Amino acid sequence: MTRYEEVASILRERIEHGIYRVGDRLPSIRAVCQELDVSISTAQEAYRQLMDVALIESRPKSGYFVLPSRVPSVLPSVSRPAQRPLDISQWDQVLELVATHRDESRLLLGRGAPNVEYESLRPLSKILAGLHRSHDLVGFNYDKLSGRLELRQQVARLAIASGCLLHPDDIMVTTGCQEALSISLRTLTQPGDVVAIDSPSFYGTMQILKANGLKALEIPTDPQTGISLEALELALEQWPIRAIQVTPTYNNPLGYTMPEARKRALFQLAQRFDVAIIEDDIYGDLSFTLPRPRTIKSFDDDGRVMLCSGFSKTVGPGLRVGWLAPGRYRDQAMHMKYVSTGASATLPQLAVAEFVAKGHYERHLRYATRQYQRQRDIMISWVQRYFPKGAGISYPQGSFLLWVELPAAVDCVRLNERLVLHAIHVAPGSLFSASGKFRQCLRLSYAFTLTPAIEAAVRTVGELATEMVEEAQAHEVGIT
DSSP, rough: OOHHHHHHHHHHHHTTTTTOOOOOOOOOOHHHHHHHTTTTHHHHHHHHHHHHHHHHHEHHHHHHEEEEOOSOOOOOOOOOSSOBBBBBOOOOHHHHHHHTTTOSSSSSOOOOOOOOOOGHHHHHHHHHHHHHSSOOOOGGGHHHHHHHHHHHHHHHHHHHTTTTOOOGGOOEEESSHHHHHHHHHHHOTTTTTTTEESSSHHHHHHHHHTTOOEEEEEEEEEETTTHHHHHHHHHHHOOOOEEEEESSSSSSTTOOOOOOOOHHHHHHHHHTTTTEEEEEETTTTTSSSSSSSOOOGGGGGSEEEEEEEEEETTTTTGOOOEEEOOGGHHHHHHHHHHHHHHOHHHHHHHHHHHHHHTTHHHHHHHHHHHHHHHHHHHHHHHHHHHHHHTTTEESSSSSSSSEOOOOOOHHHHHHHHHGGGGEEOOOOOOGGOTTTOTEEEEEEESOOOOOHHHHHHHHHHHHHHHHHHHHHHHHHHHHH
């Protein structure tokens, strides 16, 4: 952490703890320099950072003052999906999103990828280069189906932070978290089976359901506390649900983290109905505060939770290093791993294992999460400034994704069509629903460095959304 970041962090904590209240005048630049023994330029940069996230403002000839909280006053509404199992659609929209990943001519504001340009990832590049220069050709051969022991040992160590006590033999390495989810679903289900999911839900998981002939039963989900346990219980009584798939920590796309008590209650509900849980924890390590939240797996005393995670969102998706703790389903999961990709690539496993073992991973997480937290606040302030009034905005405590609910007049699929002329693309909410709901919602990413060009793009999205609202209002006036 740089010195100005330390100063900004100190001042931010004082604001959050009420030492400096809304409307209070902050100490002058000179006073901060004297108190914290820093230069004028360091104090000025610290104050600039606080202004960037809309915590304070500068008033000419008066100083710096604390602003009202930028925590969204309006959250996205609780989802109300169809109360029946559905076939999955939306593949064409998913393909459009993933196929434009490398298109430098379009600005992808909704892309679910981390920032891989941080200096804290440099040690990993050196490790990979060293492995490639090595005369040892171990990476050229088939490896153990369950993955390298070195990596599984490090994963087991990291899992302790989430409340899980795993042995390396409890873990199998996969080719990304996506394969872990696919293996889990194919292990537990047959074509035609029903899987309960939170709503909205990650489109990648739903496309796995589609590919395997499974039906999705979307369960109402709260933007703060997660999947409705009451609605899930009713669904378990009514439908032959084979598995419950959830992302309970820094959910993609809604951003919520289920409270610990509700995670425990969800596990107990699954026990009562004797159904398995597939837990996607891919964003769990990107917590803005420590300790990171516990997983549902940490309550698992009978092996019914299949925990899926990896390093795609914390380190880099191109490494394709994921992992699965399959619990009681280990043998079946190993068979599914064999018939899908076989052993995962060796060199990325060795590189990530060394990156973690030498402490680089934790240092990278500390740096990345500080940046993401700051950029979350900036992105929220832009949405509040440029989007139509009354937009519901999520407030994630980790990860790098924001969910925005616009007025009903805004169809984000059509909005994307208008954005083509501006070389901008967002992730429309309908991607995240089996039935194509949430068309008035979109997902934004704040993983990338938030430049003036990004702000201009966000402003353009807001202006076009506002145009759609005004067009709908004019149409209503014309009818009446």
